[in-house]
Amino acid sequence: MGRHPSNKPTEAELAILQVLWMKGPCTVREIFNTLYQADDSSYTTALKLLQIMHGKGLVERDESARAHTYRAAVSQSSTQSRFLSDVVNRVFNGSSSQLVLQALGTAPPTSSEELAEIRALLDRLESEHKE
Numbered sequence: 527m528g529r530h531p532s533n534k535p536t537e538a539e540l541a542i543l544q545v546l547w548m549k550g551p552c553t554v555r556e557i558f559n560t561l562y563q564a565d566d567s568s569y570t571t572a573l574k575l576l577q578i579m580h581g582k583g584l585v586e587r588d589e590s591a592r593a594h595t596y597r598a599a600v601s602q603s604s605t606q607s608r609f610l611s612d613v614v615n616r617v618f619n620g621s622s623s624q625l626v627l628q629a630l631g632t633a634p635p636t637s638s639e640e641l642a643e644i645r646a647l648l649d650r651l652e653s654e655h656k657e
Contacts, residue, residue: 533582533583533584533600534608534609535579535582535584535600535605538575539575539578539579539582539584540605541561542557542561542572542575542576542579542585543579543584543585543598543600543602543605544602545557545560545561546585546596546597546598547598547602550597551588551595551596551597552595552596552597553593553594553595553596554569554572554573554576554593554594554596555569555593557572557576557596558572576596579596580596583599583600584598584599584600585597585598585599586598586599610625613625630644
């Protein structure tokens, strides 16, 4: 029985998605220049990864110009949610609070601005819970 391809990005595919989320639609050359500047052989690696990602539905390809342009077909927030949900379930036995406690207790220290955002989120969640 054949294995179904996963549409969950690998680390290398995630690096490409991060470039596309940051810069918007890019050619293979633009992605190559961002990720692999030092190694000419990596151009074919970038191209092959984009072809695989296209097959997985992670990117869309615009073939209207000579240099094909790729754009992310999945949002950054949905991808982050998917990975986070996987980590919470596999590593923290489904406990979001354990993940948060672990994240806040490790280096680097949480900035004052981040703590203020976390407090605001907790206040909002608490008020929604009371309603």
